[in-house]
Amino acid sequence: xxxxxxxxxxxxxxxxxxxxxxxxxxxxxxxxxxxxxxxxxxxxxxxxxxxxxxxxxxxxxxxxxxxxxxxxxxxxxxxxxxxxxxxxxxxxxxxxxxxxxxxxxxxxxxxxxxxxxxxxxxxxxxxxxxxxxxxxxxxxxxxxxxxxxxxxxxxxxxxxxxxxxxxxxxxxxxxxxxxxxxxxxxxxxxxxxxxxxxxxxxxxxxxxxxxxxxxxxxxxxxxxxxxxxxxxxxxxxxxxxxxxxxxxxxxxxxxxxxxxxxxxxxxxxxxxxxxxxxxxxxxxxxxxxxxxxxxxxxxxxxxxxxxxxxxxxxxxxxxxxxxxxxxxxxxxxxxxxxxxxxxxxxxxxxxxxxxxxxxxxxxxxxxxxxxxxxxxxxxxxxxxxxxxxxxxxxxxxxxxxxxxxxxxxxxxxxxxxxxxxxxxxxxxxxxxxxxxxxxxxxxxxxxxxxxxxxxxxxxxxxxxxxxxxxxxxxxxxxxxxxxxxxxxxxxxxxxxxxxxxxxxxxxxxxxxxxxxxxxxxxxxxxxxxxxxxxxxxxxxxxxxxxxxxxxxxxxxxxxxxxxxxxx
Numbered sequence: 191x192x193x194x195x196x197x198x199x200x201x202x203x204x205x206x207x208x209x210x211x212x213x214x215x216x217x218x219x220x221x222x223x224x225x226x227x228x229x230x231x232x233x234x235x236x237x238x239x240x241x242x243x244x245x246x247x248x249x250x251x252x253x254x255x256x257x258x259x260x261x262x263x264x265x266x267x268x269x270x271x272x273x274x275x276x277x278x279x280x281x282x283x284x285x286x287x288x289x290x291x292x293x294x295x296x297x298x299x300x301x302x303x304x305x306x307x308x309x310x311x312x313x314x315x316x317x318x319x320x321x322x323x324x325x326x327x328x329x330x331x332x333x334x335x336x337x338x339x340x341x342x343x344x345x346x347x348x349x350x351x352x353x354x355x356x357x358x359x360x361x362x363x364x365x366x367x368x369x370x371x372x373x374x375x376x377x378x379x380x381x382x383x384x385x386x387x388x389x390x391x392x393x394x395x396x397x398x399x400x401x402x403x404x405x406x407x408x409x410x411x412x413x414x415x416x417x418x419x420x421x422x423x424x425x426x427x428x429x430x431x432x433x434x435x436x437x438x439x440x441x442x443x444x445x446x447x448x449x450x451x452x453x454x455x456x457x458x459x460x461x462x463x464x465x466x467x468x469x470x471x472x473x474x475x476x477x478x479x480x481x482x483x484x485x486x487x488x489x490x491x492x493x494x495x496x497x498x499x500x501x502x503x504x505x506x507x508x509x510x511x512x513x514x515x516x517x518x519x520x521x522x523x524x525x526x527x528x529x530x531x532x533x534x535x536x537x538x539x540x541x542x543x544x545x546x547x548x549x550x551x552x553x554x555x556x557x558x559x560x561x562x563x564x565x566x567x568x569x570x571x572x573x574x575x576x577x578x579x580x581x582x583x584x585x586x587x588x589x590x591x592x593x594x595x596x597x598x599x600x601x602x603x604x605x606x607x608x609x610x611x612x613x614x615x616x617x618x619x620x621x622x623x624x625x626x627x628x629x630x631x632x633x634x635x636x637x638x639x640x641x642x643x644x645x646x647x648x649x650x651x652x653x654x655x656x657x658x659x660x661x662x663x664x665x666x667x668x669x670x671x672x673x674x675x676x677x678x679x680x681x682x683x684x685x686x687x688x689x690x691x692x693x694x695x696x697x698x699x700x701x702x703x704x705x706x707x708x709x710x711x712x713x714x715x716x717x718x719x720x721x722x723x724x725x726x727x728x729x730x731x732x733x734x735x736x737x738x739x740x741x742x743x744x745x746x747x748x749x750x751x752x753x754x755x756x757x
Contacts, residue, residue: 191504195523198458199500202527205462206469210489213466214473220381221342221374221478228381235380244372251365252698255343256691258371259336263303263687266329270299273325274317283318284405290316297675302326304686305333305436305568307538307661308678310670312442314420319403326438327427331379331387334434334569338382339374340690341471341570342478344577347697348598349479351705366701368694382467383434390463391429397456400449401425424449432463435568437538437661445528445541446517457520457541461528464537468566471573479598483716488576491721495565495728496534499554503530506551510751515546515665526551529662533558536568538661545639545648545666549751552664553744556651559658560621561732562614568659574693576728578610581696583727584715593711600703609692609699616688617657618735624653624677625739637668643747650743652678657685 219226239246250258273280274295278288290298294310301308307330313322346368395401406418424440428450431438445451445460472492476485503526516525525542532539533555544552558565564576581597585607588595595602628634628649638645648667655662656678663669669678714720750756 191508191523192521195504195521195527198454198524199527201458202461202465202531206465207493209466210469210473213470214477214485217382217470217474218477220377221474226381228385231380235376238376238380239372242372244370244376246370246373248370249367250370252343252347252368252694252701253365255368255371256694259340259690260687262371262375263336266303266332267296267299270302270325270329271295273321274298277318277321277325280318280320282320282323282403284403285318287316287318287321293672293675294670297679298326300679300682301661302329302436302438303333304659304682305337305434305536305571306656306659306682306686307431307436307438308656308663308682309438309442309661310675310678313439314422314441319422322427322440323423327423327430330427330430330434330436330438331383332375334383334430334436335375335378337568337570338378338467339369339371339570340694341573342374342474343368343371344574344693344697345475345478347694347699347701348577348600350701365698368697368701383430386463386466387426387429387433390433390459391425393459394425394428394456397459398448398452399425399428399456420449428460429463432460432537432539433467433569435464435468435535435537437464437532437536437540439539445539446543451541454519457524457528460539461531464535464539465531465566467569468535468572471566471570472576475573475577481598481716484598487716487718487721488573488580488724491724491728492565492572492576494721494725495561496530499534499558499565500527500530503527503551503554506548506554510548510748511551512546512548515543517541526554529555530558532662533660534561534563534565534567536563536571536658536660538655540662540665543665544651544662545664549644549647549744549748552647552651553740553748555662556647556654556740556744557732557736559654559660560618560736561728562617563658563660564728571659571689575613575689578613578689578693578696579727579731580715580724581606581610582614582731583720583724584713586727587713587720587723591711591713593709593713596706596708596712597715599705599708600700601706605699606696609695613689613692613696614731616692617685620681620684620688621650621653621657621736622739624657624681625650628653628674628677631673633671633673637671637674639666639668643743643750646739647743647747650739653681656681659686 275289402421409419411417427440441447472489473485476482507522507526528541562575566572584595584597648664651664
């Protein structure tokens, strides 16, 4: 790697890791209702509750919390769908774009509400400023806040302290409170996402990211053709697309486009933004459960896996990759770094085309998502996804020592393990099921731009990205068809709520349990030994599930490339 490549990686690591403890401490105060630096905004919070009729003092059990989230998400999908299909009749549409087709609008609505931000369209050629700002950018805030709220609710369930006799299933049915969904959502937006997004947007504007409501500007190209230079309120959306690990680009080429990512500084800012909150969540977990070391162990596990993935992707591209599909201003190393960070955080933004990576270099971003988006993952979603694997690890450790498994003073029993396994299996099953259907139908195969194992990788990546709520794409699959819009839409919906609902169930179950005093046989979960075991579980779960498909896709593609075989 060049010195500037190493310098950028170090800058990103130092800023993100250094800021994580301070942001975690601030977030802990926000969610607990304690005093914090932005408490002068509390009148805005109270006014919102008054206008909407929300009782901010009402606590919710896990079922009510889940139903509130589902109702809010379904209503958001319906509203965004109407905006997209009817944008031709709405204001702020200087290019007079017509409404989307119903199946593309439904896919896009599900995509942005589930924090996936998968795009089967090019924004500057399809969407009005109203659709981008009032439709998509708003959901960038709300879908990110929903994931953060769920993570905090799961933490509360684990941290709940009940000392009366445990009543087992009966206690779980009693619906011990784990917070208020509407309050958690509001505080996530008002005190965390919005202030940080404003700061990032101002930095991006200073670097040349466009922020305008003017119509497109005609210009004469170097080839002598009349072209249009697209404009729009991009900086405000680019800021939250990275900060909220959304990833939906204002322009089709996403962060490879100069108007979204014009300079080396803007590139560094965007990279840091997409990992900033995700890095803080494991440490927030440690603070909220009252045992900071627990959060540090989870953070260390995530960091070790991340470093391994970054090294693997960068070295693969340096050895076998080319500059095709990459911006010369970013180069191989920076493109690979961006690809890894955007896929481990479920951001999905891209500054290069993953379809153009070497087979192994392109496999690493796919593996990032296949791990379950738990290596920091999306804002909030990465933590509750990792906690499912933590419970499985605790269960395995309990079997190894011959003692009932415990985590943070709570017995881990069949109910919690069943729910955790459901959260792990749901997205993995839907990835393989939809991929198998797609490679069996002519209507789906017609969208491939490559044959053989690379074509399989395109399909596999698409459904992996959808189920992992990542939103990035290889870039070589034509997906704006009824088949792909509907199946990937279902893929995204199941991938989101198939994890959230079981983990909220885990939170409700654990919240109802009494504390168990640690004994001589209690397996400690704040040690390096547990961290190593957790790494093994993360790798094995993903490896056993997806290794056969990866063998037929990118791994076979790599061997054919090294042998000089073309299909």
